[in-house]
Amino acid sequence: MSENKKNKVQTGPYKPTLILHGGAGRIAWENLPPALYKQYENSLLSYVTETRKLLDDGANALTAAVHAVALMEEDPLFNCGRGSVFTEKGTIEMEASVMVTSVRPEAGTSPAEVNGGIPPEAFQKRAASVILVTQTRHPIKLAEQVLIHTAEQVGGVSRHCQLSGIEIEETGFKEWGLERKSKEWFWTKKRWEEHLRGLRKADGGSKGVLLDISTADEGLGDGYALPSQGTVGCVCLDSWGNIVAATSTGGLTNKKPGRVGDTPTVGAGFWAESWAEPAPIHPGHQHQYSSLRVRDELLGIFKADLWNITSCIPFLNTILGLEEKPNAVPQHQRLLAHEKPQLAYTMQQPSLACPNDRAPQFGSGHLPKSRRRAIGISGTGNGDSFLRVAAARTVGALSRFQGRPLNESLPLVAGALGELQQSAGNRWGTGEGEGGMIAIELVDSRLEGEVVWDFNCGGMWRAFWDEERDEGKVMVFKEAYEDH
Incomplete structure (x- = not known):
C-alpha cells in the first residue's frame, strides 16, 4: 500500500475524486512536440495531485475545485487568469463560475460542519459567476465569494448569481480581501502575439482558434501551437457527497469587448444538480x-x-x-x-x-425504493456553440429526464456527431461547435463517483486520478500521447 493511501483521512462516507480540463480545440500531434506536451503534463499532474491531497485530507469540494482552478489561473499555459487572451481592442476580460450540488438533499440546509464545510448559502444559491473581470488575480475566487455571500452579509451582492464589472471586483477587494493586480501583470508575450496575428487575418474569422505562435522564449523553437480555447475547469467530489464544478477563462482570442461566453452562463458551460429517482x-x-x-x-x-x-x-x-x-x-x-x-x-x-x-x-x-444521483459538469471549447445548445444543462437533462447514465448523456452533446457538432452545420471545421466536457456522477448508494469526459475535436487537456494506480494521469488525445 502506498504512503499516500496510508495517510488518507476521510471525513464522510464517499470516496473523493476529481478531474481537471485545460482546454480543447484543434490540437494535433504534429503541433504538439514532446517538450511542449511535457510542460502541460507537468503542470496538470502537479495540480491534480495537489488538489487530490486536499480532498483526501478532508477539504470540501468547493475549496478543492476553486484551489485547482486558481493554480491554473497562475499558469500562462492556460487561457485564464495570467494566460488570458486579448479582445480585439487589446484588453483582457476574464470570466469564472462555480456551481454546487450534493447527493444528500439535507446538505443545503445543514450547518457547514455537517455538509463537509460548504456554507449553506452556497447550496441556496447553487451557482455564481463573474463577468468582465479585469483586475482580480483569481477570478474563480471572486465567483466563489459571490456564491457564499447573501444579502444579510453584503448588501450589494444580495442573492444574485451573476455579476459583472468593476463594482463586484471592488467588493472583492474591499470586503473579501481578494488580490488586485495591474493589467500589466496579466499580459503575456504569447497571447499578445496571438492577438496581433489574429488582427492581421483578412477574414477575421474563427480560423484563428488554433494559431502558430512563437515559443522561442521557452526554448521550444518557433512555429509550435497552443490552443486559444484553453478554458480551464475542475469538477470535484468530496467525501460528503458534494460535487462542485468550477470554470475560468479569458474567452476567445480577439473577441468583441463586452462579449459574454458560456463559462459564466449557467447551463451552457457548467452545470451541477442532484435528484431523486426510482431505484433499479x-x-x-x-x-x-x-x-x-x-x-x-x-x-x-x-x-x-x-x-x-x-x-x-x-x-x-x-x-x-x-x-x-x-x-x-x-x-x-x-x-x-x-x-x-x-x-x-x-x-x-x-x-x-x-x-x-x-x-x-x-x-x-x-x-x-428511490435513490439520488448527483452530477457536475464543466466545459471548454467554442463558447458560442455551448450557449446555443445550453450544452451542460442538456447533458444533465438527458440524465435526469431520460434516466441515462452520464457516460451516455455527455457524448450525445460533446462527443463525435453530438449536439455541439451538429449545431455548427456547414461551418463545422472552422472551429465552431468544437469542444469537450468533463464531469462526475455519483449515485448515493455506490459511495464512489464515476469520472466522465468526451470531446469532438482534436484534443482536450485533462487530468484525473487513476484509482487503481493511486496516481494522477494526464491525457490530451483519445489515446495516450506516447502511442502516436
Whole structure:
C-alpha cells in the first residue's frame, strides 16, 4: 500500500475524486512536440495531485475545485487568469463560475460542519459567476465569494448569481480581501502575439482558434501551437457527497469587448444538480413490481365506478387491496373523474450500471425504493456553440429526464456527431461547435463517483486520478500521447 493511501483521512462516507480540463480545440500531434506536451503534463499532474491531497485530507469540494482552478489561473499555459487572451481592442476580460450540488438533499440546509464545510448559502444559491473581470488575480475566487455571500452579509451582492464589472471586483477587494493586480501583470508575450496575428487575418474569422505562435522564449523553437480555447475547469467530489464544478477563462482570442461566453452562463458551460429517482429493480422483485403496475392500471381504468364493479365481483377487493365501500360518489363527480388523464407508464433508459432493469413509474404509494444521483459538469471549447445548445444543462437533462447514465448523456452533446457538432452545420471545421466536457456522477448508494469526459475535436487537456494506480494521469488525445 502506498504512503499516500496510508495517510488518507476521510471525513464522510464517499470516496473523493476529481478531474481537471485545460482546454480543447484543434490540437494535433504534429503541433504538439514532446517538450511542449511535457510542460502541460507537468503542470496538470502537479495540480491534480495537489488538489487530490486536499480532498483526501478532508477539504470540501468547493475549496478543492476553486484551489485547482486558481493554480491554473497562475499558469500562462492556460487561457485564464495570467494566460488570458486579448479582445480585439487589446484588453483582457476574464470570466469564472462555480456551481454546487450534493447527493444528500439535507446538505443545503445543514450547518457547514455537517455538509463537509460548504456554507449553506452556497447550496441556496447553487451557482455564481463573474463577468468582465479585469483586475482580480483569481477570478474563480471572486465567483466563489459571490456564491457564499447573501444579502444579510453584503448588501450589494444580495442573492444574485451573476455579476459583472468593476463594482463586484471592488467588493472583492474591499470586503473579501481578494488580490488586485495591474493589467500589466496579466499580459503575456504569447497571447499578445496571438492577438496581433489574429488582427492581421483578412477574414477575421474563427480560423484563428488554433494559431502558430512563437515559443522561442521557452526554448521550444518557433512555429509550435497552443490552443486559444484553453478554458480551464475542475469538477470535484468530496467525501460528503458534494460535487462542485468550477470554470475560468479569458474567452476567445480577439473577441468583441463586452462579449459574454458560456463559462459564466449557467447551463451552457457548467452545470451541477442532484435528484431523486426510482431505484433499479432487483431481478427477483420484477414480478412483484409488474403486479403493482397492473394493479395501478386497473385502478386508473375503474377509478370512478370501481365500487359498483366490486359489489358484483367481491374478490376484487382482496386482489386490489381496497377498503370498505365509502359513501356514494355523486354522479357528476364520477363523470368528471372519467375525464381526468390516465397515468402513463414508460420504461425509461437504463440508469447507471443497471442495464435493462430500470424501474417503471408506479402510481401514488407504489413507487419502488428511490435513490439520488448527483452530477457536475464543466466545459471548454467554442463558447458560442455551448450557449446555443445550453450544452451542460442538456447533458444533465438527458440524465435526469431520460434516466441515462452520464457516460451516455455527455457524448450525445460533446462527443463525435453530438449536439455541439451538429449545431455548427456547414461551418463545422472552422472551429465552431468544437469542444469537450468533463464531469462526475455519483449515485448515493455506490459511495464512489464515476469520472466522465468526451470531446469532438482534436484534443482536450485533462487530468484525473487513476484509482487503481493511486496516481494522477494526464491525457490530451483519445489515446495516450506516447502511442502516436
